[in-house]
Amino acid sequence: MEIVSLRALRPQALDLLLEEQTRFWREHFLWDYRPAVEMIRRFIQSHSLEGFAVTDNGLARAYCFYFVEDCKALIGDCFIAAGYSESGAGRQLVAQVIESLDAAAALRRIETHILPPDAEIQEFLAARNFRLHERQFMRLDLAKMPANPGKITSPSSGLVLERFSGRNTEGAARLIHLAYASHVDGEINDQYRSEEGASRFLRNLIQTQANGEFIREGSFVLRPRMELQPAGMVLASRVADGVAHITQICVLPGYQHNGMGRAMMAASIEALRKKGFRDLTLTVTSANVPAVRLYESLGFHTMRRFFAGYWRA
Numbered sequence: 001m002e003i004v005s006l007r008a009l010r011p012q013a014l015d016l017l018l019e020e021q022t023r024f025w026r027e028h029f030l031w032d033y034r035p036a037v038e039m040i041r042r043f044i045q046s047h048s049l050e051g052f053a054v055t056d057n058g059l060a061r062a063y064c065f066y067f068v069e070d071c072k073a074l075i076g077d078c079f080i081a082a083g084y085s086e087s088g089a090g091r092q093l094v095a096q097v098i099e100s101l102d103a104a105a106a107l108r109r110i111e112t113h114i115l116p117p118d119a120e121i122q123e124f125l126a127a128r129n130f131r132l133h134e135r136q137f138m139r140l141d142l143a144k145m146p147a148n149p150g151k152i153t154s155p156s157s158g159l160v161l162e163r164f165s166g167r168n169t170e171g172a173a174r175l176i177h178l179a180y181a182s183h184v185d186g187e188i189n190d191q192y193r194s195e196e197g198a199s200r201f202l203r204n205l206i207q208t209q210a211n212g213e214f215i216r217e218g219s220f221v222l223r224p225r226m227e228l229q230p231a232g233m234v235l236a237s238r239v240a241d242g243v244a245h246i247t248q249i250c251v252l253p254g255y256q257h258n259g260m261g262r263a264m265m266a267a268s269i270e271a272l273r274k275k276g277f278r279d280l281t282l283t284v285t286s287a288n289v290p291a292v293r294l295y296e297s298l299g300f301h302t303m304r305r306f307f308a309g310y311w312r313a
Helices: 011-029 034-045 089-102 119-127 166-179 184-188 195-206 260-274 289-297
Strands: 002-005 050-056 059-069 072-080 109-114 131-141 159-163 220-224 232-240 243-251 279-285 301-312
Touching (some): 011 034, 011 050, 011 059, 011 301, 050 089, 059 089, 072 089, 109 119, 119 131, 119 301, 131 184, 131 289, 159 260, 166 195, 166 220, 184 279, 184 301, 195 232, 232 260, 243 260, 260 279, 260 289, 279 289
Parallel strands (some): 072 109, 243 279
Antiparallel strands (some): 002 050, 050 059, 059 072, 109 301, 131 279, 131 301, 220 232, 232 243
16 A cells, blocks of 8 residues: 555546445435535546545555645545555544645644544544544434424514525624634634634535535524524535435524524424425534534434544644
């Protein structure tokens, strides 16, 4: 086995590995990973994807790529073929990526989400002073959910539930920024820590289909009756035939712990069920115990656990 740059790799050398990765995501996460694979293939064909692959007899058996923007790097997929997980390939790849990033000037932050989890990679990143957080991938079987068309909010709440629309975008970015200012997820994803970053995050969700096809009918905001600024929000996307994913749910500080999260989730679940979706998934940081308990009380169960981490200078 040898480690080669993705820029120097023949596109065909990755075909079997990407096909295996597509099957893995469908089996373990219910996601249709083909759009992501096509994007990766385009980058590989144009020799513009930064990263490395472990090859054996000319075929890629593992790969890991990354992006650098300004002073921040994001380590993307690190996928290892079945039968090679015990070879140390994942650790070698991540070590090579970190070595390359160490050589980059003025990097102040590195973020990573590693799926599936790899103990050697986790140990290596922890030794390199990455802060690591366990996350849970949860699933709800919508086909087993009873119809619940009842009223979501009470008149005394003073809140209006409405579908997410373009007029909500600016307020939604402000909501994300304020909701995650002192939250563990704001440590993991620094886009949450500014309105500008939150705006980019929303554009990626809604316009670029970075996490599937945005489902406006399953996305809601809760706002005070006389204001446009939302106090809570839930967003959903289609990630496979019959499968939706909650890409974002947050509530403003001061409105939390009063049932708003449950109300918005109930509205989204009912709307998605009516549209014929069979499954709903989401991810949550394990340290966010109230959120985990909420999702479990709604019928979600954990399918997989993985970790997200960051390093900052």
